[in-house]
Amino acid sequence: MANHSAMEDSSTLRSRNPQQKTETTSTKSTTTDDEYVPQIVYFNDPEEVRLREERRIGADSKKSAEYWRSKVEKRTPQEFGGPLGCLALMIFSHAIVWYFFICLHVNQGNLLLPDSLYPSDLYKYYANLFNLLYEHAFPTVYAVALYWGFQIFQILCYVTLPGFTTYGLPVPSLNGEYVNIYICIYIPILSHLLACLLACSYFPVIALAYPTACLMGFATYLLSRYHHIFLRIINPLLPFSLSFTLSLCPSLSFYYNV
Amino acid sequence: MSRKLTYNCNALTTWYVTLASLVVLHYTGIFPYGTVLDHLGPITTVAVLSADFVAIAIYAYAHLAGEAEDDNTGNVIYDFFMGAWLNPRIKFYKDYVLDIKMYCEVRISWIMLFIIITSAAYKFYEEHGYLSNNFILLLAGQFLYCQAIMKGEDKIPQTWDIYHEKYGFLLCFWNLAGVPLVYSAQALYLSKADPSTIDLPNWLVYTLLVVLFIAYYAWDTAMSQKSAFRLMYNSKYQPRPYAFPQLPGSVIENPKYLKTKAGTPLLLSGHWGKLRKANYITDMTMALIWTIAAGYFTAFIPSFYFLFFTGMLVHRNARDDSKCRVKYGRDWDEYCKQVPYVLIPGVY
Numbered sequence: 168m169a170n171h172s173a174m175e176d177s178s179t180l181r182s183r184n185p186q187q188k189t190e191t192t193s194t195k196s197t198t199t200d201d202e203y204v205p206q207i208v209y210f211n212d213p214e215e216v217r218l219r220e221e222r223r224i225g226a227d228s229k230k231s232a233e234y235w236r237s238k239v240e241k242r243t244p245q246e247f248g249g250p251l252g253c254l255a256l257m258i259f260s261h262a263i264v265w266y267f268f269i270c271l272h273v274n275q276g277n278l279l280l281p282d283s284l285y286p287s288d289l290y291k292y293y294a295n296l297f298n299l300l301y302e303h304a305f306p307t308v309y310a311v312a313l314y315w316g317f318q319i320f321q322i323l324c325y326v327t328l329p330g331f332t333t334y335g336l337p338v339p340s341l342n343g344e345y346v347n348i349y350i351c352i353y354i355p356i357l358s359h360l361l362a363c364l365l366a367c368s369y370f371p372v373i374a375l376a377y378p379t380a381c382l383m384g385f386a387t388y389l390l391s392r393y394h395h396i397f398l399r400i401i402n403p404l405l406p407f408s409l410s411f412t413l414s415l416c417p418s419l420s421f422y423y424n425v
Numbered sequence: 426m427s428r429k430l431t432y433n434c435n436a437l438t439t440w441y442v443t444l445a446s447l448v449v450l451h452y453t454g455i456f457p458y459g460t461v462l463d464h465l466g467p468i469t470t471v472a473v474l475s476a477d478f479v480a481i482a483i484y485a486y487a488h489l490a491g492e493a494e495d496d497n498t499g500n501v502i503y504d505f506f507m508g509a510w511l512n513p514r515i516k517f518y519k520d521y522v523l524d525i526k527m528y529c530e531v532r533i534s535w536i537m538l539f540i541i542i543t544s545a546a547y548k549f550y551e552e553h554g555y556l557s558n559n560f561i562l563l564l565a566g567q568f569l570y571c572q573a574i575m576k577g578e579d580k581i582p583q584t585w586d587i588y589h590e591k592y593g594f595l596l597c598f599w600n601l602a603g604v605p606l607v608y609s610a611q612a613l614y615l616s617k618a619d620p621s622t623i624d625l626p627n628w629l630v631y632t633l634l635v636v637l638f639i640a641y642y643a644w645d646t647a648m649s650q651k652s653a654f655r656l657m658y659n660s661k662y663q664p665r666p667y668a669f670p671q672l673p674g675s676v677i678e679n680p681k682y683l684k685t686k687a688g689t690p691l692l693l694s695g696h697w698g699k700l701r702k703a704n705y706i707t708d709m710t711m712a713l714i715w716t717i718a719a720g721y722f723t724a725f726i727p728s729f730y731f732l733f734f735t736g737m738l739v740h741r742n743a744r745d746d747s748k749c750r751v752k753y754g755r756d757w758d759e760y761c762k763q764v765p766y767v768l769i770p771g772v773y
Contacts, residue, residue: 203755205759206684206685207681207682207683207684207693208681208682210657210677210678210679210680210681211678211679222659222660246507247507250502250503253502253503253505253506253507254502257506257598260594260598260599260603261598263603263607264469264473264602264603264606264607265473267729268466268469268606271610271613271617272465275617275618275724276610276614276617276618276724276725276727277725277726278725278726304466304467304469305466305467305470306467306471307464307467310464310467310468310470310471311471313460313461313468314472314475317540321532321533322523324438324439324443325439325523326517326521326523327521328438328439329435329438
């Protein structure tokens with residue numbers, strides 16, 4: 168199972184102490200296959216706590232690059248029916264998205280099917296599908312602007328909004344480095360932003376933008392101190408991403424440069 | 426070669442900022458909410474072609490810049506489909522990095538999906554002057570689902586997709602086009618269908634809402650229990666205090682587990698002590714409720730998600746079982762004895 172094998176990888180890297188290794192092998196040899204004893208334990212069991220602590224310390228030291236290179240397994244083209252299966256799936260993926268759209272758009276969610284499997288009918292059927300798509304789903308400049316405008320907005324959010332660090336699993340191709348992950352916890356900022364945004368649609372924008380920006384700046388600073396979070400938003404892009412919604416308040420950048 | 430990667434996963438903030446921005450754009454008249462649905466056809470084509478473009482660009486760049494992983498097979502079609510690069514990322518400035526995989530997987534798919542379905546709901550409201558029972562049920566279900574993904578973002582890097590799957594056509598296409606356009610089928614169907622023929626009675630909607638919340642609760646806590654346990658076992662657990670909703674029972678204080686020879690412990694407490702696949706039945710229940718909301722199987726396409734999903738889970742269960750039997754050996758037999766049921770307690 169996916170998660171299991173990923174976990175296995177992370178747990179194998181802990182047995183770095185040679186003494187510990189011999190210990191585990193000796194216990195393995197005593198319990199032969201004939202006398203299987205299930206090891207059901209509780210998390211807070213003192214012995215388990217000790218083992219976890221040992222593993223944790225072991226994990227902190229870096230394995231050699233060779234060790235991790237040996238962990239990178241060569242993959243063979245077998246999944247999804249090999250290259251031909253993959254090609255078929257690629258075509259199918261395109262077809263299903265367009266087909267679903269057109270069925271929902273013109274046929275009330277029922278399947279559009281050919282009258283029969285005779286070549287002439289099939290030809291008519293595919294020509295009809297193509298014409299429907301040409302009529303209803305031909306790409307427009309406006310659609311490109313919407314889709315990529317959305318993407319750019321999301322990229323700005325991704326890069327600029329603040330977060331805290333957590334860890335992923337060690338990646339063999341990166342020499343077992345844990346991948347740091349930033350998670351945003353700034354609900355206070357959000358509530359400010361939300362309140363401001365709602366207000367913006369009723370009141371003059373600038374009158375609210377400046378005081379809110381000041382408040383947000385201070386709130387961010389104080390909260391980061393209070394929670395001992397390293398504030399990761401000394402960022403030239405931040406004022407712009409907020410200005411997307413707050414209509415330009417350059418003073419923000421000052422408060423975020425704490 | 427030692428590289429240290431930093432993920433910037435602020436999905437929850439992005440989620441609220443995006444929703445708030447859309448509200449403002451709607452009320453200021455810059456971008457009325459129904460616009461998305463009016464242009465859905467062109468958007469579909471643009472999304473499909475963009476997904477192709479991004480997949481090709483990443484594949485080409487990985488090879489040109491020497492970022493392709495060592496474990497690639499060498500078969501161009503297969504590598505393009507499965508991906509050539511494990512962690513594609515764009516570095517803007519110092520450590521302001523865009524991790525394309527996390528970004529597409531969490532943001533584009535689910536936020537775009539939610540925009541499309543709420544846009545469909547808005548269109549319906551504009552046309553009929555009210556929001557039907559079916560729509561309320563569907564929106565409640567899909568909102569909870571999207572919200573849960575944003576909330577659980579810090580658990581996503583430990584999943585197979587991020588840890589092992591390289592970023593190829595498969596992930597790229599379904600993230601950038603497949604998920605938002607195929608999963609929105611129920612809402613699109615409802616926005617076009619005649620509400621008088623498929624409307625659910627009030628009592629049924631209230632019942633289903635209760636079932637939905639129970640299923641959601643069980644699903645959320647099951648997933649949370651498992652990933653919290655995995656992180657705690659590896660001494661990597663960090664609580665996530667502010668994310669909504671905080672459900673009681675999502676972390677087991679002193680879980681019981683079976684230590685295995687293969688190394689990975691098997692959890693025996695909480696929901697996972699009752700069912701081997703505790704998340705499947707709840708996920709299926711939610712999918713079923715979405716389908717009931719979308720015309721209870723009167724049309725094929727809105728029902729497709731549930732049928733496909735159920736089939737996939739049943740198949741995956743069989744595959745997992747045979748894999749685990751090989752991997753864990755006797756430990757797996759013991760685990761099956763401890764947790765005898767897979768999908769439904771007392772039945773199977």
